Amino acid sequence: MGVRGLAEILADAAGGVFPPPDGAVTVLPQPTPREAGVIAFAAHAVVFADQDPAWVHRTLAADPGDPLSAPLCPPFLTALAERTGRTVNNVDLLSVADRLPGPPPLPLTPVEDREHPRVVRALRYREDVRVYQADGGVLILGRGVAGRWETAVEVDPTAQGRGLGRTLATAARHLLPEGDAVWAQQAPGNAPSVRAFQAAGYRPVGAEALLVLGRP
Structure with a gap:
């Protein structure tokens, strides 16, 4: 090739x-x-x-x-x-989605604290990390493997079952620079996460295993 x-x-x-x-x-x-x-x-x-x-x-x-x-x-x-x-x-499971125009579909508050646990963890794997707080969840966006944009979302246990994961995954698509795509990894056994990202328009493209320095 x-x-x-x-x-x-x-x-x-x-x-x-x-x-x-x-x-x-x-x-x-x-x-x-x-x-x-x-x-x-x-x-x-x-x-x-x-x-x-x-x-x-x-x-x-x-x-x-x-x-x-x-x-x-x-x-x-x-x-x-x-x-x-x-x-x-x-x-x-490795999936990808294109940018969407316009504002995100829910209010997001940037997390400025670089010592926030989610920021600290994200910085182990990504650069240009941006973390956003929503009512009941967290959205992480940053530059990962080979400079690609990557996102991850977390939903509080009390907010699960209401489609918030899908909405946060969709919101990540609105936060991209024009012309870029956003990648996401989902554990295959985490069926709710897989369904949420696919419902948000993320297309499965393959599988990925990263090798990290120290314990993941």
């Missing part, structure tokens, strides 16, 4: 253009020292880590299971984590 950076691959995927479903594994350098991991599209995986491609392919070939799923299976992720001195984060 030629020599292309991760940011370009992600931008294409946001527009509906994916790597060829040829069963291959593309190995790319880390976009930044903080970011390493694996993204699996349909029958094509991208490993972004400062590792020898020959080692990646040799390690994957040693897995007796399905070669299409091997890049996100425990044997390879464990080996990659040990080799890089990192910890495997969750294997998430």
Whole structure:
């Protein structure tokens, strides 16, 4: 598929253009020292880590299971984590949505306190972090893997079941610069979160496992 950076691959995927479903594994350098991991599209995986491609392919070939799923299976992720001195984060559903014009659909109050627990946690994974408080929930927006915009939402237990997660996920789309897209990761087992983001217009594009320094 030629020599292309991760940011370009992600931008294409946001527009509906994916790597060829040829069963291959593309190995790319880390976009930044903080970011390493694996993204699996349909029958094509991208490993972004400062590792020898020959080692990646040799390690994957040693897995007796399905070669299409091997890049996100425990044997390879464990080996990659040990080799890089990192910890495997969750294997998430990766989804993306385009910007929406106009103001967000609910009032949002920016959180200015940089010591706020949600700000501190978000800064472990993202730059240009912005946190907004809503009545019953929190919206996080920031620059994550390869500079992409990423969002996450939290809904208070007392506010659940009223569609607030979907509204917050929609609000993130209104906060983007024009022409950009926003990415979100959902744990596949968290069905309410998956449903909320899909109801807010986020399109599933693949699966992702990040390797983080220290415990996630």
